[in-house]
Amino acid sequence: MAHIVHFGKYYFPDAGGIESVTVSLAKGAALAGNTVSVVCFEKTPASKKEMIDGVQVIRAPIAKLLASQPLGFQYFLQCLSSAKKADVVHLHAPNMLGALCALFIHSRTRLLVHWHSDVLNKGFIGKILRPLESALLRRANSIIATSQVYADASETLAPFKDKVAVVPIGVPDAKHEGSDSQLPPALESQIGSRKIVLAVGRLVPYKGFNALIQAAQQLAKDSVVVIVGGGPLHQELQQAIVHGGVEDRVVLAGRLSDAALHALFERAALYCLPSTYRAEAFGVVLLEAMTYGLPIVASDIPGSGVPWVNQHGVSGLNVPIGDAKALAEACNQILGSEELRSTLSKGARQRFLAEFTEDVSVERIMSAYDGLLRAANTTYPRSVHR
Structure with missing residues (x-):
C-alpha cells in the first residue's frame, strides 16, 4: 500500500478541468487500496477536513489571490505536514504555492509533477514564476504531460524532456x-x-x-x-x-x-x-x-x-x-x-x-507511481495496481 498526497488548487465540489482530473486519479488510487489525501484551497475562511469517496480532503482558506493563483500560509503548512507521510506527492501544475511547497519535501519522497498547462500571459507574475517552475521541474522525479503535442511545444518543459511521460486525461463514461x-x-x-x-x-x-x-x-x-x-x-x-x-x-x-x-x-x-x-x-x-x-x-x-x-x-x-x-x-x-x-x-x-476512458488514465498513473517507487528501491506496493 502506498501513501499518495495530491497538491491541488481546488477539489470537488469546485468544478474545473484540473479539478476533475484530480478527483478521478485520487478516487482511483483510493479504490485500489492506497491511502490518498488531497490538499487544496477552500473558498470560505475556515479550514476543514473531510472524507470523499475514500479520499481525505484537506481544505485550507485562501489568504490572497494573485493572478488567479490562490495563496495562504495554512495551505503551505498542510502541504508540508501531509508530505511527511507520503510515498508520492502528486502536484497538479500550475500551482504557485504548491510548487514552492514541493521544494521543501524530503528527498526520499517521490515527486510527480502533473503539467496541465504552461503559465501563459501572466506578465510580471509569469516572469517571477519561471525560476520557481525550473526549480520544481529539477526536483521532480517524473513529469506527466497530457499530450505529446503540448509537451513538444512547451519551452518550460524542454530542458526536462528526459523526465516527461505522456498520460492523456480520462473521464467517466x-x-x-x-x-x-x-x-x-x-x-x-x-x-x-x-x-x-x-x-x-x-x-x-x-x-x-x-x-x-x-x-x-x-x-x-x-x-x-x-x-x-x-x-x-x-x-x-x-x-x-x-x-x-x-x-x-x-x-x-x-x-x-x-x-x-x-x-x-x-x-x-x-x-x-x-x-x-x-x-x-x-x-x-x-x-x-x-x-x-x-x-x-x-x-x-x-x-x-x-x-x-x-x-x-x-x-x-x-x-x-x-x-x-x-x-x-x-x-x-x-x-x-x-x-x-x-x-x-x-x-x-x-x-x-x-x-480517454477513466480506467485507462488511472491505470497509467498507477503505473507511473509504481515506477517511481521501484526506482526509489521502495518495497513494491501491490495495491498501487488496479
Missing part, C-alpha cells in the same frame, strides 16, 4: 449516468425544438466565445447556441449578443446543475470549443462531449492538445483560431448532413473508448 435529466423550464422554452450547438466553459478571454457569438449570425436558422458557464466576461458577451442581433440565436445559460448539463449534452447536436490559445491545453470538456457521441468543432490551436484530442475528420472538424466564418461553416456542415453528423458521432464515441 456519461452513458452510465442515466437519461432522465431535464432542462430548467426557462431554458427549455428558449431552446424549443432547435438543434443545439453547445459550448461549456468559464467566460474568460481565451475561451473564444466572442467568435462563437459572431458565428451565430451565419448558423442554420433551425439551430441555437447555448453557452454554459459563468465568469468576468458575462456582461461583455451579453452586449456582443445584442450588438450582433442574435438575442434569439444565442443563450448565455450561466452555471447549471450537473443534471441540467447532462440533459443539454444529451440534447445537443454538436459541441463547439472556440478557444484561442494554448491556455486551452487539452480540453477536458471535449472528452465529456465524446462520451455522449457528440461531433466536435474546435479551434486548431498550435502547440495545444486540442486538435489532437479532436481528430479532424474522425471525431469532428478543426478550424482556424478566431475565424467566426470558418466556425459557422464547420457547424453548418455537420448540422446540414445527418450522414456526416452520424459518422463523426460514432468516431467521437470510438475515440473516447480507445484513448
Whole structure:
C-alpha cells in the first residue's frame, strides 16, 4: 500500500478541468487500496477536513489571490505536514504555492509533477514564476504531460524532456449516468425544438466565445447556441449578443446543475470549443462531449492538445483560431448532413473508448507511481495496481 498526497488548487465540489482530473486519479488510487489525501484551497475562511469517496480532503482558506493563483500560509503548512507521510506527492501544475511547497519535501519522497498547462500571459507574475517552475521541474522525479503535442511545444518543459511521460486525461463514461435529466423550464422554452450547438466553459478571454457569438449570425436558422458557464466576461458577451442581433440565436445559460448539463449534452447536436490559445491545453470538456457521441468543432490551436484530442475528420472538424466564418461553416456542415453528423458521432464515441476512458488514465498513473517507487528501491506496493 502506498501513501499518495495530491497538491491541488481546488477539489470537488469546485468544478474545473484540473479539478476533475484530480478527483478521478485520487478516487482511483483510493479504490485500489492506497491511502490518498488531497490538499487544496477552500473558498470560505475556515479550514476543514473531510472524507470523499475514500479520499481525505484537506481544505485550507485562501489568504490572497494573485493572478488567479490562490495563496495562504495554512495551505503551505498542510502541504508540508501531509508530505511527511507520503510515498508520492502528486502536484497538479500550475500551482504557485504548491510548487514552492514541493521544494521543501524530503528527498526520499517521490515527486510527480502533473503539467496541465504552461503559465501563459501572466506578465510580471509569469516572469517571477519561471525560476520557481525550473526549480520544481529539477526536483521532480517524473513529469506527466497530457499530450505529446503540448509537451513538444512547451519551452518550460524542454530542458526536462528526459523526465516527461505522456498520460492523456480520462473521464467517466456519461452513458452510465442515466437519461432522465431535464432542462430548467426557462431554458427549455428558449431552446424549443432547435438543434443545439453547445459550448461549456468559464467566460474568460481565451475561451473564444466572442467568435462563437459572431458565428451565430451565419448558423442554420433551425439551430441555437447555448453557452454554459459563468465568469468576468458575462456582461461583455451579453452586449456582443445584442450588438450582433442574435438575442434569439444565442443563450448565455450561466452555471447549471450537473443534471441540467447532462440533459443539454444529451440534447445537443454538436459541441463547439472556440478557444484561442494554448491556455486551452487539452480540453477536458471535449472528452465529456465524446462520451455522449457528440461531433466536435474546435479551434486548431498550435502547440495545444486540442486538435489532437479532436481528430479532424474522425471525431469532428478543426478550424482556424478566431475565424467566426470558418466556425459557422464547420457547424453548418455537420448540422446540414445527418450522414456526416452520424459518422463523426460514432468516431467521437470510438475515440473516447480507445484513448480517454477513466480506467485507462488511472491505470497509467498507477503505473507511473509504481515506477517511481521501484526506482526509489521502495518495497513494491501491490495495491498501487488496479
